[in-house]
Amino acid sequence: MLAIPLIAALSIASGPPASAPPRQPAPVAIRVDGVVQTDGAIGPGGWIIVRNGRIESIGTAAPPPGAATFEFVGGIACAGMVDVATQLGAPGQFSEPSRAFTPDVAAADAFEPDHSSFLAAARSGVTTVALTPGSDNIVGGRLALIRTRDDHDRAAQFVGPGPLRFTWSDAAFPEDRLPSSRMGAMARLRELLANDTAKTAGASLVSAQTSDQIRTALDAFTASNRPLALLQPFHAEEALALLPGRAQGVVVGPFNLDTAERETRLPKQLADLAVAVAFTANGDGAALRLTAAIAVRSGLDPKSARLGLTSVPARLLGIDGDAGTLEPGKRADLVIYGGDPLDLAVSIQMVLVGGGAVAKKETP
Amino acid sequence: MIPALCALVLAAADAAPAASAPQRLRGDVIVLQAAEVHVGDGTVFKPGLVIVQDGKLVAAGQSMPLPAGANVIDCGSATITPGLVDAACQLGTSALFGAAEQGSEVIPQLDMWDALDLYSRDFEQLVADGVTTVFVTGEASSVISAKGAALKTGGPIADRRLPAKPIVKLTLGPESSGRGASNRGPSRFGGVSYSTRRPTTRMGSAWVFRKAMHDSIAFRDAGRASNEDLEPDAMRALADVLAGKTALRVQAREALDFFTAVKLADEFGLSFSYEYATEAAQCLDLLAARKIPVIFGPVRSSDSIFEGFEGAMPALETPRLLAAKGIHFCLTASDGSGEGGLGRQAGLAIRFGLDRAQALRSVTSDPAQMVGLDGRVGRLVPGLDADLVVWNGAPFDDTAKPVLVLIQGRPVLDLQGKFRKENS
Numbered sequence: 001m002l003a004i005p006l007i008a009a010l011s012i013a014s015g016p017p018a019s020a021p022p023r024q025p026a027p028v029a030i031r032v033d034g035v036v037q038t039d040g041a042i043g044p045g046g047w048i049i050v051r052n053g054r055i056e057s058i059g060t061a062a063p064p065p066g067a068a069t070f071e072f073v074g075g076i077a078c079a080g081m082v083d084v085a086t087q088l089g090a091p092g093q094f095s096e097p098s099r100a101f102t103p104d105v106a107a108a109d110a111f112e113p114d115h116s117s118f119l120a121a122a123r124s125g126v127t128t129v130a131l132t133p134g135s136d137n138i139v140g141g142r143l144a145l146i147r148t149r150d151d152h153d154r155a156a157q158f159v160g161p162g163p164l165r166f167t168w169s170d171a172a173f174p175e176d177r178l179p180s181s182r183m184g185a186m187a188r189l190r191e192l193l194a195n196d197t198a199k200t201a202g203a204s205l206v207s208a209q210t211s212d213q214i215r216t217a218l219d220a221f222t223a224s225n226r227p228l229a230l231l232q233p234f235h236a237e238e239a240l241a242l243l244p245g246r247a248q249g250v251v252v253g254p255f256n257l258d259t260a261e262r263e264t265r266l267p268k269q270l271a272d273l274a275v276a277v278a279f280t281a282n283g284d285g286a287a288l289r290l291t292a293a294i295a296v297r298s299g300l301d302p303k304s305a306r307l308g309l310t311s312v313p314a315r316l317l318g319i320d321g322d323a324g325t326l327e328p329g330k331r332a333d334l335v336i337y338g339g340d341p342l343d344l345a346v347s348i349q350m351v352l353v354g355g356g357a358v359a360k361k362e363t364p
Numbered sequence: 365m366i367p368a369l370c371a372l373v374l375a376a377a378d379a380a381p382a383a384s385a386p387q388r389l390r391g392d393v394i395v396l397q398a399a400e401v402h403v404g405d406g407t408v409f410k411p412g413l414v415i416v417q418d419g420k421l422v423a424a425g426q427s428m429p430l431p432a433g434a435n436v437i438d439c440g441s442a443t444i445t446p447g448l449v450d451a452a453c454q455l456g457t458s459a460l461f462g463a464a465e466q467g468s469e470v471i472p473q474l475d476m477w478d479a480l481d482l483y484s485r486d487f488e489q490l491v492a493d494g495v496t497t498v499f500v501t502g503e504a505s506s507v508i509s510a511k512g513a514a515l516k517t518g519g520p521i522a523d524r525r526l527p528a529k530p531i532v533k534l535t536l537g538p539e540s541s542g543r544g545a546s547n548r549g550p551s552r553f554g555g556v557s558y559s560t561r562r563p564t565t566r567m568g569s570a571w572v573f574r575k576a577m578h579d580s581i582a583f584r585d586a587g588r589a590s591n592e593d594l595e596p597d598a599m600r601a602l603a604d605v606l607a608g609k610t611a612l613r614v615q616a617r618e619a620l621d622f623f624t625a626v627k628l629a630d631e632f633g634l635s636f637s638y639e640y641a642t643e644a645a646q647c648l649d650l651l652a653a654r655k656i657p658v659i660f661g662p663v664r665s666s667d668s669i670f671e672g673f674e675g676a677m678p679a680l681e682t683p684r685l686l687a688a689k690g691i692h693f694c695l696t697a698s699d700g701s702g703e704g705g706l707g708r709q710a711g712l713a714i715r716f717g718l719d720r721a722q723a724l725r726s727v728t729s730d731p732a733q734m735v736g737l738d739g740r741v742g743r744l745v746p747g748l749d750a751d752l753v754v755w756n757g758a759p760f761d762d763t764a765k766p767v768l769v770l771i772q773g774r775p776v777l778d779l780q781g782k783f784r785k786e787n788s
Contacts, residue, residue, distance in 0.1 A: 180466035182458055183510055186478035187597075212458060212481040215521065238483050242521065 027051040028355060029063030031071040032336060036078035038311065038325045040303030042340060048077055050332040053151055053355035057328055070336075070360070072349050078306065078341050079326050080127025080333035080353065082313035084205060084251055085231060086283040088129055088146070089115030089156075095134030096141070100177055101188060103196060105141030107131040108158055117283065118156035122148035122358045124285025125341075125348050127333035128314070128323050133165045135207050138172045138185050139192060140165040143205065145317060147333075148283075149353040162317055163200050166228075168208040168217045186220065193224040201318025203227040203248040211239035218246045229278070229316045234263050243275045249316050253291040254281035261298065267308065268299030277304060278313040285348075293342050302342055309341065331355075393417045393431045394773065398439040398754065401425075404446040404728040404743040406721045414444060416750040419772035424744040437782050439754050439768070445724060446744050447496025447751030447771065448706050451731035452613075452639045452659045452696035455486035456500060456515075464503050465510070469540070469563070470576045470594055472532040472601035472610070474510035476500050482521050486701065490517040491776050493697075493705035494753040494766035497742075499528055499735040501639065504539035504615055507563070507572040508532055508602070511610070514735055516751070518769070518776030529736030530610040532601070533639065534628070536621035540569045570624055576602060577632050605634065612636040613659075619643040626650065637734060640698070645682045648689050657734055658686055658693040661709050662700045683726065684717035694731035695723075711760040723760060754782075 033045040035058055046059030049067070063069050087094050093110040096102055111131055121129060127148055133140030143162030150157035172185075179185045204221065206228045208214045214236050221228040229249045233239075243250070255264050267277045277300070281287035292305040300308075314324025322331050332355040339346035351358045394416040401412025401424055415422040415431070430436065458481040465471050480500060490498060496517055502509020514528030541563045563569050579594055580602035604610040614625040614636045622638060629636050637657040638644070644651065644658055651658060663679045686693040695713060697706040710723045718726070732742025741749050750773040757764030769777035 178467045181464055181479060183474050183476065183479035184465040184467050184471070187474055210481075211483040215482060216478065 025052070025355065027056070027064050027067040028332075028352070028357075029067040029069045030077065030336065030350070030352075031069070032075040032077045033073065034076035035059065035326060036076065036306050036310070036341065038327060040305070040307040040311075042076060045075075045077070048326070048334070050352065050355045053332055055326060055328050055330050055332050055334075058326060070350065072336050072338075074339060075336045075349055076339055076341065077326060077334055077336050079310040079314075079324055080335050080351070081125050081285055081288050081309045082128045082278075082317065082319075082324055083121075083126055083280050083283045083288065084130045084143075084229070084278055084313045084316050085132040085280040086121075086129045087134070088117045088121060088131065088283045090131075094132065094140075095136045097136035097174070097177075100138045100172065100179060100185065101192060102133075102137050102141050103139045103164060103192060105133060106144065106161060107133055107141060108144035108161060111144055111146065111156075111158055113155040113157065115156070118146070118148045119358075121283040121285065122351060122353055123348075124288075125335040125337075125351055126283050126285045126288065127335075127351070127353045128159075128317070128319065129283045130162050130317055132205065135167040135169070135171045136174075138167055138189065140167060142200075143317070145319060147353060149356065149358050151354045151356055153353070153356045153358055159319070161200055163202040163204045164196070166204055166206040166217070168206055168213045169210070171207070182216065186216065189220050190224070193220060193226055203229040203316045203318075205229055205231050205251065205316075207231045208233055209235045211236045214239040215242055218242055222246055231280075234266065237269070240269055240273060240275075243270070244273050247275060249276035249278055249312055251278045251280050251313070251316070252295075253279040254284075254287045255291040255294040256287075257294075259294065264294050264298040267295040267304070268301075271300055271304045276312045276315070277308045278316055279308045280313075289341060289344060293344055296342055302340075305342055393422070393434040394750075395430055395434045395436045396439055396444060396752070396754065397436065398442045398444045400443040401744065402443065402445045402721075402724055402759070403745060404724060405745075406725065408721075412444065414744055414750075414752065416770070416773045419750055419774070421744055421746055421748050421750045421752075423746055439782070442767065443755045443757070443759055443764075444744070445494075445753050445755065445759050446728040446742055447753055447769065448494045448727045449497045449499075449694075449729075449731040449735075449737070449742050450490075450495055450696050450706050450727075451499045451694055451734045452661075452698060453490075453495075453498035453500050454503075454699040455490065455701065456480050456482075456484045456498070457503075458484075464505055468594065468598065469507040469572050470598055470602075471502075471506050471510050472508050472605065473595065473597035475513060476502055476510045477513035477515075477525065479503075479510070480513060480515070482515075482524060487517045489701040490705075491769055491771075492766065493701055493707055494755070494759075494769060495697075495706050496751040496753070496769065496771050496776075497526065497732070497737065497740075499531075499731070499737075501531070501613060501615075502533045502535075504533075504535040506533075506535065507540045507569050508534055508576060511601075512613075512735075514737060516771050519771045519774050523772065526737055526740060530604070531613050531637075531735065532605060532610055533613040533615055534573055534625065534636070535615045536569050536573075536624055537566060537616050537618055539615070540572075541565050566621070566624075570628060573628055574631070577606070580606065606632060613639050615639045617642040619646040622647050623650075626654070639696070641682075642679050645679070645685050648685060648691070651686075651691050652689045655692070658691055659696050659731070659734065660686065660693055661696040662698045662704060663709065663712055664704065680712060680716045683713035683723070687718055687722055692730070692734075693726060694734055695726045696731070707760050707766075711762060714760055720760075 028050040037043040049056040089112040090110040131144040145159040147157045311324035314320040336350040350360045401409040409426040414424045501512040514526040515524045580599040583599040639659040695709045729742035754768035767779040775783040
């Protein structure tokens with residue numbers, strides 16, 4: 001792992017640490033040699049100016065007076081990674097299998113802001129995660145959107161409720177619980193989709209594995225105009241053609257060096273169909289990057305792979321107005337890598353969450 | 365001729381979105397010529413030809429002027445029939461958690477469409493058997509099943525579903541009273557629960573049906589639920605049965621259960637069709653007198669003509685006996701395929717005395733009519749779907765099998781490469 005000392009606040013430039021009343025932090029200026037653009041390509045670098053926790057400009061302005069400046073030779077800036085399916089801080093606490101349909105269960109109720117795993121996620125480059133109910137229920141409950149650090153770098157921060165988590169694979173049909181058939185479940189699913197008026201942005205996260213599970217899930221969600229993203233649809237090559245225009249995206253991962261080629265080539269197959277791919281690895285940035293790199297090795301284009309770590313998951317969670325890409329006006333959730341984020345030989349140089357430095361590699 | 369053909373088929377193949385999708389010759393005219401064309405209503409053309417365009421049958425006849433630019437496929441000495449139709453199929457449901465809903469004995473508000481696995485290998489087998497349309501009836505472990513669903517066995521997923529009339533099934537006898545494959549018997553040590561099921565007896569099945577109908581009537585008339593076991597949606601669905609908007613099918617193997625069904629139907633002023641009907645031969649007069657349609661089968665070739673569990677009246681001869689009585693009937697293979705498939709059911713019926721033309725009707729136009737799809741499938745007449753089977757011999761003979769199957773004009777089985785050949 002990277003040895004990254006934590007800097008509690010930007011003490012170099014901003015004076016006493018953050019026990020003082022709210023104040024305007026000094027602007028931050030970071031010089032890099034490349035920036036991952038909104039299309040996933042690595043474009044030219046320059047100065048990135050961050051003010052009040054937001055990106056003010058990228059490559060168009062010089063550091064303002066009084067700014068804390070950082071320069072990374074060879075560094076590439078990328079939006080912080082986003083993981084749509086994690087159980088950080090409370091493993092085992094996101095499954096409530098007493099009933100098949102528990103839409104009112106909220107993952108936010110199992111959120112522990114001080115848990116060290118959020119800090120670890122932030123240091124590994126993951127700036128937003130969703131806490132996600134498990135796969136035991138047909139409707140497992142509502143996701144919780146979490147920034148891995150708050151603006152003062154004290155704890156993780158609950159941002160708001162996310163979309164619902166559904167499981168449409170065999171895991172949601174234990175022998176001792178009703179409904180016992182997909183036919184019975186389908187009637188209740190339609191009723192729930194028709195009656196759920198909770199307005200959350202983003203796409204419902206649906207676990208479906210076989211081709212027919214995917215077909216029926218798509219039918220149910222399309223009929224009620226509900227956006228959905230599929231989670232780990234690994235046995236479904238026949239149904240992939242149904243996805244374009246109907247699934248907002250597909251979430252896969254984590255991949256490791258032992259993952260079967262049949263799974264690792266799925267991102268490329270999806271990209272060929274113009275279906276967006278997001279990666280998940282329980283909030284572990286190193287594992288996310290490895291997953292993306294393996295997808296590239298199996299044919300995915302690098303631009304789509306970088307977007308799969310950042311803007312695609314942000315869009316699936318409905319937070320793409322604020323996160324997922326480096327653009328003026330968005331929150332300054334960004335990571336400076338020593339090179340291409342997909343190059344695993346490259347280490348993280350600096351992580352900012354909301355403009356506050358969570359981690360910075362010591363430079364001589 | 366041949367080069368033109370090549371170009372035509374190649375162009376169509378290039379336009380197909382994916383290599384796995386069968387090419388659709390939209391706009392192109394396909395002509396199939398064969399030694400015999402059986403329309404399915406008794407008419408036979410020798411030799412014959414059929415003309416297909418845009419997935420529909422344009423014409424069938426002995427000879428007629430061919431449209432300019434037609435793609436002519438010569439099937440030689442083969443016989444063309446309509447695609448077979450099974451009105452009581454039990455294949456294609458999602459293997460593990462499809463149709464066996466244990467939540468209630470009475471589930472007419474549910475839809476078998478939701479239990480189907482359109483990617484099931486069952487459908488490939490049905491296509492290989494020449495079956496192009498199936499009506500999948502509700503699972504027999506429910507007393508009153510979900511509504512059946514009709515679909516094509518091949519072609520694009522989005523085109524599969526067919527608008528059949530709504531039919532729910534009452535199952536009497538052992539399947540619904542706890543000994544069916546999908547049920548577990550009540551534990552000797554525990555109480556009855558949804559996972560152990562009731563009823564457990566033949567009289568129990570009749571009681572569940574009767575109570576459900578009475579509750580539905582009370583709900584319809586009083587507007588409130590009086591039965592804590594039934595969802596309002598279920599009672600509304602039963603009200604549709606009482607009003608004749610949803611048809612009733614009864615599955616019963618034994619004659620005793622058939623007589624119970626007649627009794628129950630009379631109590632509520634219902635008519636019904638009779639599925640499975642293993643002992644129909646014992647009820648011929650009543651079936652004929654009350655004009656009850658029969659969906660007969662399956663029989664197994666191993667069923668003895670001398671003795672079977674149904675006693676002295678052999679199931680194998682039942683199709684002939686039904687026909688002789690003028691009873692409206694069709695054949696089903698239920699969950700059988702291959703050697704137990706629908707073509708074999710027709711073959712057995714012919715071997716035991718059923719007229720060949722009627723045997724063909726009993727697996728094409730008659731089942732289509734029974735599920736309200738006779739305006740779409742079951743005959744080779746203009747305007748119907750171009751679902752047809754090319755047999756390499758006399759249909760249903762043990763020596764013949766389907767070699768080319770079209771569904772809505774697309775080849776879904778092509779053993780001799782009649783479509784493929786021109787591609788290479």
